[in-house]
Amino acid sequence: MDFISREDLSFLLHDWLNVSALTEREAFGEHSRDTFDAVLDLAADLARDTFAPHYKSADANEPRLVDGKVETLPAIAEALATYAEMGFFASSFPEEVGGMQLPSVVSSAAFAHFCAANLATAAYPMLTAGNARVLVEFGNQAQIDTWAKPQVEGRYFGTMCLSEPQAGSSLADIRTKAVPEGSDDFGDRYRIKGNKMWISGGDQQISENIVHLVLSKAPDENGVQQPGIKGISLFVVPKILPDGTRNDVAVAGLNHKMGYRGTVNCLLNFGEGEGAIGWRIGQPGQGLALMFQMMNEARIMVGLGAAAMAYRGFTQSLEYARERPQGRPLGQKDPNSPMTAIVEHADVKRMVLSQKAIAEGAMALVLYSASLVDEIKTGADAATRARAEALLGLLTPITKSWPSEFGLVANDHAIQIHGGYGYTREYDVEQIYRDNRLNPIHEGTYGIQGMDFLGRKVMGDKGAALAILGEEIAKTTARAAAVPALAKMAADLTGYFNDGCAAITELQGRADPARLMDNAGQALSAFGHIVTAWLWLEQALTAHDLDDSRARLRDGKLATCRFFFEVELPKVSHQLHLLRSANDAAAAVSSDLF
Structure with a gap:
């Protein structure tokens, strides 16, 4: 099975982000929608056929250090050799270093299949691509030829x-x-x-x-x-x-x-x-500044991996819920009547819908961020590129952290839906949770990302990037306000974003400067929900215009958007209360009391 819906990826890339328009730019002029789709199809097939089969065996047979050498499961090497042979190491690199010169958003969507199939094996090409990109951007020609190009080929x-x-x-x-x-x-x-x-x-x-x-x-x-x-x-x-x-x-x-x-x-x-x-x-002395390119790329890729794990857990638990008969509808007293699939029970529907909201919302967040990378590199003018760079800088800690933190919520639901089977090794969902649990720590913890978001990205530039985000959200809410089914959501999103900005202003006027970051994690989580709600509203606007031939996709997007706005987004209010009040219930406690 495919762990990420090909239909959903097509919707995100073509209906929503309109990636085919990128082929009108010189950098991507050799490509077309057909080449993009061919890459995505190949990625889905390759991930299913070469990465997924050793998902559990690689977990059970960890690397070993033997006589100073590290031994790994042979299937990992075999999968990565095929990955290299098919050119995926080179997917997002420019042609002059041997790359395929795909847009970052398309390359990221393709890589999502590999992350979902086997996150551990996918980590090798993820790190390799980031490493090679630093050398291509900042190394001298000898360094590029000797160490970057062999990584683009997948040999190093x-x-x-x-x-x-x-x-x-x-x-x-x-x-x-x-x-x-x-x-x-x-x-x-x-x-x-x-x-x-x-x-x-x-x-x-x-x-x-x-x-x-x-x-x-x-x-x-x-x-x-x-x-x-x-x-x-x-x-x-x-x-x-x-x-x-x-x-x-x-x-x-x-x-x-x-x-x-x-x-x-x-x-x-x-x-x-x-x-x-x-x-x-x-x-x-430039070390950290140069390394931040790889670190920021890795942060987005960590978010992609977390979104992919949330998506896989959702896909597999949905399949299980549809096939697992248990219980009968309320009011049905006849013990001989057929049992109903658990997906029909309200609480299971809630957990499935929550997973869908998180997984598809996180995937939209990561792909939108990847599209900003393309805008930074190939945007029409300097002002457009600078705007995209500021927005991506603001969103990077959210893109890393929100899928990582809430992807685990989705994975927890996946285990619960499986019942007792969920925490056994016979099913994948317990490993999916364990794999994804590393992502809130990878490339900086939630607290560190919160301080980066609130301290450097919001306060550090005096709210300039936050204002750009507000302008983008306003464009969406203006369109949604004209659609009766979405008008209230548009008003709610505007209100929450304005409340978030006001909370930050109040915090700066209320808090001791040394205590400004005490609730940075609350700010990150609140704006993560706000940004994800914005992207859900974007998806709903796009889906609303689909015809009846795609009714299931259309109606599913609209229902999930409603769920996110009515069930998830209101949680922001409490987080903003803690932020604006400079709450010190944790920070003021002496560590001696623990």
Whole structure:
């Protein structure tokens, strides 16, 4: 079975986002709707036939460290070899580096199939694409030719090496050091020593080489070590050096996780001997700024993976609910009467509809964000591109966090619908939950994303990006106000967005500056619901115009939009109350009382 509705993806891409219009732009002029659909069909088939079959076996047979080498399930390598052969590593890259030059929104929709089929196996190409993109954007030509292009081909895999055992998200506190050692054909060369923790794909025997992007403290051009993040530079550190010898990078141990078990996760030691050889990317002190490109791309991809897991749980629990007979309608007393499928029971309908609202809402959020990437790269003029960049910056913490947090709510419903079978390993939904549980932590926790959203993205630019979001929402509500079935939703959405903006203004006037971020997570969740409601209203507007030949899709979208507005969106009121009142029920408690 397909874990993501092909009909729904087509609706989102063609009816709503009108991706065919992108082919009128020079960058995508070689493509057409037919090529987009062919890629999506191939992705769905390949995900079902090569990624999905080892979903459970990779979970049961975790990577092992044997005599200093990491062993993984052979089926993972086989699936990724086919993925590379079909060109999917290259999907979103420009032609000049060997890419297919697909729009980001189409590439993301295709990748959603692989995430839904096997999130752990999909992690390898996700990280590889992000790594290669940093090199293509910021590396010199020798670095691009030597390490980026083989990743675009799928021969080399990539990682991101940020966290350390003592410094997770607090990157200013990393201790890895880089000492200059002259320069060569690949740029300024350094010897790197330190330890990196939680490195997904950190070692494996699948690819010909592994390209590590490593954040490290390094002196500036004057030989002075700057404090904090100003002293961090970014380095490309390959497992195998260009001359074919092994670099000084060793696996110190494997981390054993509750989910994503097919993805190798390592503690890496750089420089157990003379030091790992690495080449600086960009200028000294630019490390974190350059790495943010990969981090932000990874955040959107984490959101995509979470949306895909929510979607798979929804699809499988819906199928189960339709096939599982249990109980009879209220009032039916005859024990010999046929039992009804549990999907007909009101509480099961509620859980199915909640999953649909979350899964399809999260998918719309991720694909909309991906469409902004295309607008940033190929928009008609500088003002259009700048507007898209500001909006994407604002939405990135939401796109990462809302699917991750509420995708778990959907997965919890999927388990509940399965009843006792739901928490057994015979069914997929317990593993789906475990896999998805990592996503609220991946690429920054909910609290960190909340501070990024409220502190940097809203207050940091004095509400400029929030105003752009408001303008986009106003365009939608103006259209919806003219449709009787959607007019009240339009008014409700306007009210909640205005309340959110007012709550932030009140917070700034009420709170001690040191306490402004105490309820940042509430702000992120509230605006996540508001943004998702906006995108549901967009979907409803699009669906409303469909003819009767697509009545099931049309009516399903309208019903789910109504459910989200009547059941989910009102939860925003309490979150905004906590925000505007600078509530300190948690922050004021002394840790000694726990």
